[in-house]
Amino acid sequence: MDMIRVNGVSKSFTLHNQGAATxxxxxxxxxxxxxxxxxxxxxxSGAGKSTLLxxxxxxxxxxxxEILVRHDEQWxxxxxxxxxxxxxIRRFTLxxxxxxxxxxxxxxxxxxxxxxxxxxxxxxxxxxxxxxxxLSRLNIPPRLWGLAPATFSxxxxxxxxxxxxxxxxxxxxxxxxxxxxxxxxxRDVVIELINEARKSGVCLVGIFHDEAVxxxxxxxxxxxxxxxxxxxx
Amino acid sequence: MDTxxxxxxxxxxxxxxxxxxxxxxxxxxxxxxxxxxxxxGEILGIxxxSGSGKSTLLxxxxxxxxxxxxxxxxxxxxxxLDVPALPEPKRRxxxxxxxxxxxxxxxxxxxxxxxxxxxxxxxxxxxxxxxYGEIRRVARDWLARVEIDPDRIDDLPRHFSGGMQQRLxxxxxxxxxxxxxxxxxxTGGLDVSVQAKLLDLLRALVRxxxxxxxxxxxxxxxxxxxxxxxxxxxxxxxxxxxxxxxxLDDPQHAYTxxxxxxxxx
Ligand SMILES: Nc1ncnc2c1ncn2[C@@H]1O[C@H](COP(=O)(O)OP(=O)(O)OP(=O)(O)O)[C@@H](O)[C@H]1O
Ligand SMILES: [Mg+2]
Numbered sequence: 298m299d300m301i302r303v304n305g306v307s308k309s310f311t312l313h314n315q316g317a318a319t320x321x322x323x324x325x326x327x328x329x330x331x332x333x334x335x336x337x338x339x340x341x342s343g344a345g346k347s348t349l350l351x352x353x354x355x356x357x358x359x360x361x362x363e364i365l366v367r368h369d370e371q372w373x374x375x376x377x378x379x380x381x382x383x384x385x386i387r388r389f390t391l392x393x394x395x396x397x398x399x400x401x402x403x404x405x406x407x408x409x410x411x412x413x414x415x416x417x418x419x420x421x422x423x424x425x426x427x428x429x430x431x432l433s434r435l436n437i438p439p440r441l442w443g444l445a446p447a448t449f450s451x452x453x454x455x456x457x458x459x460x461x462x463x464x465x466x467x468x469x470x471x472x473x474x475x476x477x478x479x480x481x482x483x484r485d486v487v488i489e490l491i492n493e494a495r496k497s498g499v500c501l502v503g504i505f506h507d508e509a510v511x512x513x514x515x516x517x518x519x520x521x522x523x524x525x526x527x528x529x530x
Numbered sequence: 531m532d533t534x535x536x537x538x539x540x541x542x543x544x545x546x547x548x549x550x551x552x553x554x555x556x557x558x559x560x561x562x563x564x565x566x567x568x569x570x571g572e573i574l575g576i577x578x579x580s581g582s583g584k585s586t587l588l589x590x591x592x593x594x595x596x597x598x599x600x601x602x603x604x605x606x607x608x609x610x611l612d613v614p615a616l617p618e619p620k621r622r623x624x625x626x627x628x629x630x631x632x633x634x635x636x637x638x639x640x641x642x643x644x645x646x647x648x649x650x651x652x653x654x655x656x657x658x659x660x661x662y663g664e665i666r667r668v669a670r671d672w673l674a675r676v677e678i679d680p681d682r683i684d685d686l687p688r689h690f691s692g693g694m695q696q697r698l699x700x701x702x703x704x705x706x707x708x709x710x711x712x713x714x715x716x717t718g719g720l721d722v723s724v725q726a727k728l729l730d731l732l733r734a735l736v737r738x739x740x741x742x743x744x745x746x747x748x749x750x751x752x753x754x755x756x757x758x759x760x761x762x763x764x765x766x767x768x769x770x771x772x773x774x775x776x777x778l779d780d781p782q783h784a785y786t787x788x789x790x791x792x793x794x795x
Contacts, residue, residue, distance in 0.1 A: 310780075311782075312787070313783070313784030313787050313788075314784060314787055314788055314791065351779070351780075355773060355776060356775050356776055356779055356780070357776065357779065357780040358772075358776055358780050358782065380758065380759045380772055380773040380776075381569055381572060381758070381759070383773055384758055384773070402726050402727070402729075402730050403726075403727065403730050404730075
């Protein structure tokens, strides 16, 4: 069952304060991704992989084309949806995982990780226990659980972010290099988490620069051809 | 993975509708041709540099000022109220019941000669509460929610720090559980560390209570943290609006690109 259908998507950036230069990044992109699939976006650096992922999330504005997402049994076009519809889709259907934790000041690690479960009505005790299990799996020691991650190392924050992102799956998950700069042991945990999500029916679209990782998670691949040269306006 | 389990229908009716609203000061433009809708639970940010018309717009929305042209309508009990046309007593009653205003300077929103508990209790009494014991209980509870020691209930706000005064003002506004809150630079005069704490608190309160809010700020980091949707103003006109992260990460208008490149957000 398709969860995402991308048709004729183009994206250009106009840099008004740099002589209105136009960067044509993506053109005529079309693909579909379904439940239980992990589609890898690949292409050289600067080809527009992250740009495409951000378009899917509604974080970048689509220049042309449609980005259909199955939300609550309906197809919704992210490219034209109202802001509040996109927010609703993000709450229930679509999540975005990067290597960076958007730090919520003052909230403890265990609360950050159990948050998505609580939001889905799981009881506080069970949510906290599952959050602890997830943090242990990602090698975050219990002495850190009660602290806010603002002061954690980059790698620790990254793993907290992954714990939070994978503790409750959304039907579609967008991954922008979630394993980047992790050590081998933690990288393998993330690969497991991705494969578990996929087997439970999640539709994943991801960017991984490491070919070994791609081979362990991919069910399909989509190549983004090299970006065009910027043209002066 | 049954999404319909979690999905709640988006409310179909906006809470506030603004159409072609303008405010002129003689020849000068305060704001011009502003149109938008605000839905229950939604947080709208208004950003732009000083003098761009943000506060003028907010003052008109909050009925502290009259628009020169255009419409402001508020959904109330299944009907639309034409806010600027309401007779003064009705408007005052509505302001007490349905909305709240958080001023940049807490002195403008607090009664400085009245105790902290009195500042909170007054709003409850306005809303019809008469039981003294209950008023004190709720006041203590709200002081705790905004992280002020409840034992300071009888202290005057002038003995509080700036950050505490601002938190007290927020308690005073939120205690009556308004549907709509207007905030003008709510973290304006505070140092950065106090600001972060206050923002966190505000975010949690507004989200938990499902309040709709319009927040004016010149600080894009504040906008990113607190708001769902953003309107960018320049010279009294809304030049760009949309999902907050989209406007900040992929700004379309030259001015917004300048604004977002000037600071790291
Ligand atoms: N917000 C933006 N404004 C202007 N240009 C942008 C913006 N985001 C991306 N770009 C441009 O789009 C092009 C593609 O960038 P993108 O980050 O999508 O590449 P990528 O394929 O993810 O590369 P990498 O593998 O290095 O991460 C680049 O030229 C980049 O500068
Ligand atoms: Mg990238």
